[in-house]
Amino acid sequence: xxxxxxxxxxxxxxxxxxxxxxxxxxxxxxxxxxxxxxxxxxxxxxxxxxxxxxxxxxxxxxxxxxxxxxxxxxxxxxxxxxxxxxxxxxxxxxxxxxxxxxxxxxxxxxxxxxxxxxxxxxxxxxxxxxxxxxxxxxxxxxxxxxxxxxxxxxxxxxxxxxxxxxxxxxxxxxxxxxxxxxxxxxxxxxxxxxxxxxxxxxxxxxxxxxxxxxxxxxxxxxxxxxxxxxxxxxxxxxxxxxxxxxxxxxxxxxxxxxxxxxxxxxxxxxxxxxxxxxxxxxxxxxxxxxxxxxxxxxxxxxxxxxxxxxxxxxxxxxxxxxxxxxxxxxxxxxxxxxxxxxxxxxxxxxxxxxxxxxxxxxxxxxxxxxxxxxxxxxxxxxxxxxxxxxxxxxxxxxxxxxxxxxxxxxxxxxxxxxxxxxxxxxxxxxxxxxxxxxxxxxxxxxxxxxxxxxxxxxxxxxxxxxxxxxxxxxxxxxxxxxxxxxxxxxxxxxxxxxxxxxxxxxxxxxxxxxxxxx
Numbered sequence: 001x002x003x004x005x006x007x008x009x010x011x012x013x014x015x016x017x018x019x020x021x022x023x024x025x026x027x028x029x030x031x032x033x034x035x036x037x038x039x040x041x042x043x044x045x046x047x048x049x050x051x052x053x054x055x056x057x058x059x060x061x062x063x064x065x066x067x068x069x070x071x072x073x074x075x076x077x078x079x080x081x082x083x084x085x086x087x088x089x090x091x092x093x094x095x096x097x098x099x100x101x102x103x104x105x106x107x108x109x110x111x112x113x114x115x116x117x118x119x120x121x122x123x124x125x126x127x128x129x130x131x132x133x134x135x136x137x138x139x140x141x142x143x144x145x146x147x148x149x150x151x152x153x154x155x156x157x158x159x160x161x162x163x164x165x166x167x168x169x170x171x172x173x174x175x176x177x178x179x180x181x182x183x184x185x186x187x188x189x190x191x192x193x194x195x196x197x198x199x200x201x202x203x204x205x206x207x208x209x210x211x212x213x214x215x216x217x218x219x220x221x222x223x224x225x226x227x228x229x230x231x232x233x234x235x236x237x238x239x240x241x242x243x244x245x246x247x248x249x250x251x252x253x254x255x256x257x258x259x260x261x262x263x264x265x266x267x268x269x270x271x272x273x274x275x276x277x278x279x280x281x282x283x284x285x286x287x288x289x290x291x292x293x294x295x296x297x298x299x300x301x302x303x304x305x306x307x308x309x310x311x312x313x314x315x316x317x318x319x320x321x322x323x324x325x326x327x328x329x330x331x332x333x334x335x336x337x338x339x340x341x342x343x344x345x346x347x348x349x350x351x352x353x354x355x356x357x358x359x360x361x362x363x364x365x366x367x368x369x370x371x372x373x374x375x376x377x378x379x380x381x382x383x384x385x386x387x388x389x390x391x392x393x394x395x396x397x398x399x400x401x402x403x404x405x406x407x408x409x410x411x412x413x414x415x416x417x418x419x420x421x422x423x424x425x426x427x428x429x430x431x432x433x434x435x436x437x438x439x440x441x442x443x444x445x446x447x448x449x450x451x452x453x454x455x456x457x458x459x460x461x462x463x464x465x466x467x468x469x470x471x472x473x474x475x476x477x478x479x480x481x482x483x484x485x486x487x488x489x490x491x492x493x494x495x496x497x498x499x500x501x502x503x504x505x506x507x508x509x510x511x512x513x514x515x516x517x518x
Contacts, residue, residue, distance in 0.1 A: 031069035049378035070277025096286030123186030299356035310366035331445030336467030
């Protein structure tokens, strides 16, 4: 393959830039949704709780659908073997260390591009039906059309020949082409995948990419690659040649010639999609790690129950404040005033555990923990379309955590404002029973709450930390976003009403009423 020197220089210069346009997450995740789920997959509630869509976009530097899909899938699947993590880390490091190799790989993926409507995956989901008779018909008819066109242009007036071509050859073939558009477009992207894989294999002269499996699958799919090479004409030069393929039924005849092979090798085709995409995903992760290199550390996995993070930060904050915490046998109850940083801290913990067990780094100066499964309940949502109340959504979210305690792997349990959707008496009673149950099992637990009664009931089984505000003479309420040991004493809900301009009458009545509860 000939690499454009100008393009390679652009890729080398701007490789750290974030994407200016993002694809729909529904399109990106389609490959993940098609696959059987791994044992420790981040579920939908946890994905939403940790805002992983935006975390994904923060990391994403891919130029192709296969890269996007692989990066998304890896971000959803926790690894439970440290050797697997180290092996992945080694490949990420080697690819990104060789700037020339990285640029050439990115060039290949840029040429592959995005399968914007996931035509290839749609083709893979279909119940493909072979038809040898149609295969022979399309091949014969395509060749006949070619001969007919040549004959007309050589023997008749060219203008008359063009009209004949338009009305009697192209028009009916357009109908035939449109009827198989999903499959034929899928065939185009399939050929692009196989071509890109072949080029990646040719680049890996030093064996740094760990692509033995990719090579094996590619050899097995060689028949498909050879018999779809003409489909490249449909995408080169921006697709300008695609209309000229229609009269000759190139895509249709290619499709029916290899449909049995596609059905026979469906699993391998999906596997090569992922194996190829992983290489570009590794580049994205490596670039992101380079960008945040001053803020990351290599995780240390230990069998003991202790969890420790020093100067941990959240990846989505422009000016994050580092926080540190160590958990032994007891869980953590986190209290604090509104907007002081509790929820951000909880998400920071969850995301760093995820990073440690997917890409072998943490946004911290130190990270020590056992290998963990992650289940959260931070932002359960009611669903009026299902008649589901907020409280029922919370109940189901917490039950996921309880059910996950039966697994062989220690659980990281993160809960924000447990059972806020029900009355105080039942909330405190059920919350205390549930949190004691979890704490007595094999779990590392973080719980955030505003309930003083709940903190009182958990004082013997949990340790307490808090976030708080302070009063700035110029800014009013201000926050340092630093975690502190103990239970918060101050309240700021009414102060915030005053700060944003609520009428004085409301503030004074609220203050007088609160005294009656103290």
